[in-house]
Amino acid sequence: AQSVTQLGSHVSVSEGALVLLRCNYSSSVPPYLFWYVQYPNQGLQLLLKYTSAATLVKGINGFEAEFKKSETSFHLTKPSAHMSDAAEYFCAVSVSGGYQKVTFGTGTKLQVIP
């Protein structure tokens, strides 16, 4: 069975500072990895996904994530935080074949301080 662990349920950064949200995965087969973002009173929407085509994945709103097999990590970064980035971020994992089950992490709330 696959799983993801998000380190830190709350992260605070200053506007303009680097954003780093951590995610580690566990999977017995090559995984597909995702980052979703949830703004207040909305559903989740996809930021980016890793499908083994490239280890560095670029997403919307300037976010990117790097797949590191040796570290079983898929951390999300953005060079410069903007106030509009304040939201909750979810890492997720799935595997190929059969039932397409997506397992979500517990989420990290990002606060951006002006």
Add this chain to the structure above:
Amino acid sequence: DAGVIQSPRHEVTEMGQEVTLRCKPISGHNSLFWYRQTMMRGLELLIYFNNNVPIDDSGMPEDRFSAKMPNASFSTLKIQPSEPRDSAVYFCASSLALGQGHTVLHFGNGTRLTVT
């Protein structure tokens, strides 16, 4: 593209009452998911349909919960009788699953259920 549409957005009911949540997936999608989100338990998968057939309902809490998908454009999640611990935000999501495992889930805006 209208996205996944859920109704109602908010539901307040008394303990013991029946509650029905509704979802219209994106046209052409063949997979539908019901999730529940709470502060304590995070995002939990309740049930997954593929081509209108329930594939995995292992996340349904108990017999008080039931879900149906009578056709490709409509699904319901019913709680009968409702209890205060059912208070949560319920999300419906749909996707076009082609077997590769990396398809994207498209979420509705959720139904916030409060059971008093």
